[in-house]
Amino acid sequence: MPPPTSRGSTNHSKARQGTTSVYVSYEIAGQTTQSVKRSSPVNNLLYLFQDERYCMALTAYNRQHKKDIKELKPLQQKALDALVGGADCICCLPTGFGKSLVYEMLPFVDPNSLVVVVVPLNAIIAQQIQKLGSMAICLSKGKDLPTNHIADGTVRYIFTHPEDILNNRKITDFFRQDNVKRLNIYLVIDEAHCILDWGEDFRPDYRQLCQLRAIFSCRVLALSATVTSVGQKQIMKNLLMENCKTVITCPTKENIEFIVLKRPSATARGNCSTTPYDYIFEPFLKELKHMGASFPITVIYCKLIQWIGYARDPDNLL
CATH class of the missing domain: 3.40.50.300 (P-loop containing nucleotide triphosphate hydrolases)
Structure with missing residues (x-):
């Protein structure tokens, strides 16, 4: 991590046995931060500066955009x-x-x-x-x-x-x-x-x-x-x-599920053109009717727009 730009400055106090105090004060996006004093082992000085730099930058960001982000991930x-x-x-x-x-x-x-x-x-x-x-x-x-x-x-x-x-x-x-x-x-x-x-x-x-x-x-x-x-x-x-x-990082999100269902054939004995869609829609629509607004957001893909209209008419299924 490079030192602050020409708009900033750092002052290092005299080092005690294995530690040093650091005072940091520099301008972030047109706003001058408060000086910070902390002690840390000399070999961790860079990481201390990084932490303080991000802390002060996040404070300035929150102030500028009226946010309340506690810390960076x-x-x-x-x-x-x-x-x-x-x-x-x-x-x-x-x-x-x-x-x-x-x-x-x-x-x-x-x-x-x-x-x-x-x-x-x-x-x-x-x-x-x-x-x-x-x-x-x-x-x-x-x-x-x-x-x-x-x-x-x-x-x-x-x-x-x-x-x-x-x-x-x-x-x-x-x-x-x-x-x-x-x-x-x-x-x-x-x-x-x-x-x-x-x-x-x-x-x-x-x-x-x-x-x-x-x-x-x-x-x-x-x-x-x-x-x-x-x-x-x-x-x-x-x-x-x-x-x-x-x-x-892994793109998996715990609140999202991807479900694939094998539907019955419309041409099988005893079935008709609506049978595959009844098989898919009925469980969802019954649960939707029961749960109301608390039903999780769900996307169902259909091959033709006519089946979207079929699902929108609850008289067809319920």
Whole structure:
């Protein structure tokens, strides 16, 4: 972990037998933190600084966005360790784990940073800009960047689509400005599995995102909840991720079940066209009628829309 940027300072007191006291005070996202004093074995000094740095950054994040997050999860901190340490990182964590918090924390951990987030959907951009407020903007073709606000640190996140940031002369010129080159730029690819799923023909610009590394120097964070181990390697290769750290956990969620039922044939003796669907729908609808609003969210896939209508009419089954 590198020391604080030029906006910060550290003072080390005289070391006693095997320990040292550390006073830390530096600016995070435009807010000066309180000094902290703690003692620790000298060989653990780096880890002490990391803990205090994240603690103060999370406090500033909560204050800025009116949140009450008590602490970072170990895997979130591991990803931040990799990025602020100068490495690329790929995070494969379950939906709802808090992957976005990793990049949301970056301006509070690294005061000299700019976070560029590439996302596939307008809905995600709208949600994040609403959440992050004046610190975030949406970049689209034909729209000028608020360069002054980026330079003075007011804007810390830029959200965009691949089609809007690639082959955009205004973007190229912006990132080649001297005051922008001095920033630590983090390029975040949200839903990174789109590089594999959409990059071939549907949205081919996803396969070209590595070109951004020729426009500006950056550390890359690839986020996904669904990519396989083989897919991770393909994403790393596509995004030119060298010295890449991986942050991975099992995607299994205890509150989600995937159930496959073998239904009876409609052509078997004594059966009719509705028999297979009666077999599937009846147990669910009876339990739904009994449990009401407390019935767990359930998705049933049907081959034809006519069977969805059949299930919606309880007179057919109950």
